[in-house]
Amino acid sequence: MPPKIALRGLRHEYVNPFTRERVLALDGLDLEVGAGEFLTVVGPSGCGKSTLLGILAGLIPPTRGAVLVDGRAVTGPGRDRGVVFQEFAILPWRTVERNIAHGLEIQGVPRAERAATVRRFVELVGLTGFERKYPHELSGGMRQRVAVARTLAANPEVMLMDEPFASVDAQTRITLQEELNAIAQATGKTILFVTHNVEEAVFLGDRCCVLSRRPGRVKALVRVDIPRARRTWTLFTSDPSFGATKDHVLRLVREEVGGEESRP
Amino acid sequence: MTPRVETAALGLGVLGAALGAWSLAAATLPLPDYYLPPPTAVLGALTDLTAKGILPTYVARSLERILLAAVTGLLVGVPIGLVLGMSGRVSQFCYPLLNFFQSVSGIAWLPLMLVWFGFGERTILVAVNYTVLFPLIFNTLLGVRSVPRLYVNALRTMGAPRWRIVTDVLVPGALPGIATGLRLGLAYGWRALIAAEMLVGAQGLGYMIFNAQSFHQTARIMLGMGMIGVLWVVLDYFLLRPLEDATIARWGLVQR
Numbered sequence: 001m002p003p004k005i006a007l008r009g010l011r012h013e014y015v016n017p018f019t020r021e022r023v024l025a026l027d028g029l030d031l032e033v034g035a036g037e038f039l040t041v042v043g044p045s046g047c048g049k050s051t052l053l054g055i056l057a058g059l060i061p062p063t064r065g066a067v068l069v070d071g072r073a074v075t076g077p078g079r080d081r082g083v084v085f086q087e088f089a090i091l092p093w094r095t096v097e098r099n100i101a102h103g104l105e106i107q108g109v110p111r112a113e114r115a116a117t118v119r120r121f122v123e124l125v126g127l128t129g130f131e132r133k134y135p136h137e138l139s140g141g142m143r144q145r146v147a148v149a150r151t152l153a154a155n156p157e158v159m160l161m162d163e164p165f166a167s168v169d170a171q172t173r174i175t176l177q178e179e180l181n182a183i184a185q186a187t188g189k190t191i192l193f194v195t196h197n198v199e200e201a202v203f204l205g206d207r208c209c210v211l212s213r214r215p216g217r218v219k220a221l222v223r224v225d226i227p228r229a230r231r232t233w234t235l236f237t238s239d240p241s242f243g244a245t246k247d248h249v250l251r252l253v254r255e256e257v258g259g260e261e262s263r264p
Numbered sequence: 265m266t267p268r269v270e271t272a273a274l275g276l277g278v279l280g281a282a283l284g285a286w287s288l289a290a291a292t293l294p295l296p297d298y299y300l301p302p303p304t305a306v307l308g309a310l311t312d313l314t315a316k317g318i319l320p321t322y323v324a325r326s327l328e329r330i331l332l333a334a335v336t337g338l339l340v341g342v343p344i345g346l347v348l349g350m351s352g353r354v355s356q357f358c359y360p361l362l363n364f365f366q367s368v369s370g371i372a373w374l375p376l377m378l379v380w381f382g383f384g385e386r387t388i389l390v391a392v393n394y395t396v397l398f399p400l401i402f403n404t405l406l407g408v409r410s411v412p413r414l415y416v417n418a419l420r421t422m423g424a425p426r427w428r429i430v431t432d433v434l435v436p437g438a439l440p441g442i443a444t445g446l447r448l449g450l451a452y453g454w455r456a457l458i459a460a461e462m463l464v465g466a467q468g469l470g471y472m473i474f475n476a477q478s479f480h481q482t483a484r485i486m487l488g489m490g491m492i493g494v495l496w497v498v499l500d501y502f503l504l505r506p507l508e509d510a511t512i513a514r515w516g517l518v519q520r
Contacts, residue, residue: 091433092517
């Protein structure tokens with residue numbers, strides 16, 4: 001079966017607008033993601049993780065290389081690839097339900113069907129009772145839930161997630177990770193999830209892709225052989241293979257960081 | 265007492281004290297009557313001019329002119345500002361131009377406008393509309409430019425066409441700028457209107473206080489000045505604030 005996503009010989013170079021330096025973010029990156037696979041991408045900060053995601057989303061045209069989804073070249077953003085951004089990208093002037101409905105509105109889905117879908121996803125991400133609130137009335141974790149629900153409701157084939165839980169508190173993050181795991185299991189979507197948190201990467205991924213320091217390439221692909229059903233933090237952390245896999249990935253990342261900021 | 269009532273009581277106290285001091289000064293200082301008329305004389309002018317129908321007519325004229333300018337300003341200035349703000353290169357070119365025309369206030373234009381449009385309603389309307397328009401265009405442009413790129417990208421990844429990005433992101437995102445532009449534009453426009461009415465002399469509050477000066481009717485001058493201030497406060501409280509409360513304050517884009 002051909003891969004859902006294929007990146008071949010990807011290279012990206014840009015000029016930092018403030019320092020006017022040329023930055024080689026990615027060079028010679030090859031990667032394949034299977035249909036229905038949950039792939040997490042980790043790497044040292046500044047290794048081009050977010051650039052990679054932006055290229056896949058079609059928001060950044062790469063300098064060189066092929067980006068294929070279902071064998072077709074990506075030429076721009078499209079609703080087959082939904083994105084959950086690192087910062088809160090939901091619109092402040094739309095209520096929770098209207099934010100979640102936004103993708104469906106754009107697709108021209110009729111009102112009644114839209115309302116039903118929105119209700120389902122509001123429930124799925126645990127926002128019942130907050131439908132009429134505006135984003136500024138919600139906590140950070142709730143806002144990111146809206147963002148996840150908005151992307152899910154639009155029903156893309158591929159979900160691209162750029163450190164979506166980086167700016168929520170630790171407790172909420174654990175809940176959101178478990179929820180995302182359940183959603184991945186229930187929907188079977190292809191997900192590419194970028195993070196700098198090794199534990200998160202191992203907890204969520206079917207495979208975990210470690211990027212090298214800049215210019216980013218694929219340093220290693222580590223399979224996580226723990227069934228999705230066993231992925232709650234209490235079960236997961238007690239699984240003997242979790243510790244070993246985490247240490248392995250952590251070691252790979254630390255080799256790239258090169259000494260400083262290397263404490264886990 | 266609730267804090268609200270306390271604030272109101274304090275305000276009334278300060279106002280009362282100021283009126284008392286004014287009355288005392290008017291009664292005791294060795295000055296001719298027209299120099300500093302007491303508050304009662306201003307009150308007398310108010311009842312007198314209201315009874316004669318002059319004050320209501322002039323207030324209506326001035327309000328009509330400023331509101332007309334507000335509506336035209338919104339209809340013309342906002343679309344121009346949006347279009348300019350959406351195009352990076354055009355906005356870079358227009359920024360200094362708009363800044364320039366914004367600073368040459370309507371009052372500075374008046375002599376030239378009198379030559380072009382004569383002593384009449386046309387000059388007043390052109391001057392006020394001009395003054396309202398530029399801050400509106402300028403701040404709408406800034407408003408569009410300040411919309412986070414992230415919101416635009418989020419919509420693009422949902423497959424939104426360009427017009428949808430305009431209606432769903434750029435216009436609501438520019439509203440804080442539009443509100444600032446309207447507020448500034450009306451504040452400048454209100455000043456320009458009074459000045460234009462003084463020079464052109466076709467009714468209105470500006471005409472009233474300028475005219476009163478020729479007859480040493482100082483109480484009328486003070487009444488007119490008071491009305492100019494009061495009307496602005498009313499305009500702000502009943503028009504601008506509710507508009508902002510229903511939109512940008514509701515969305516958490518500005519703090520109250």
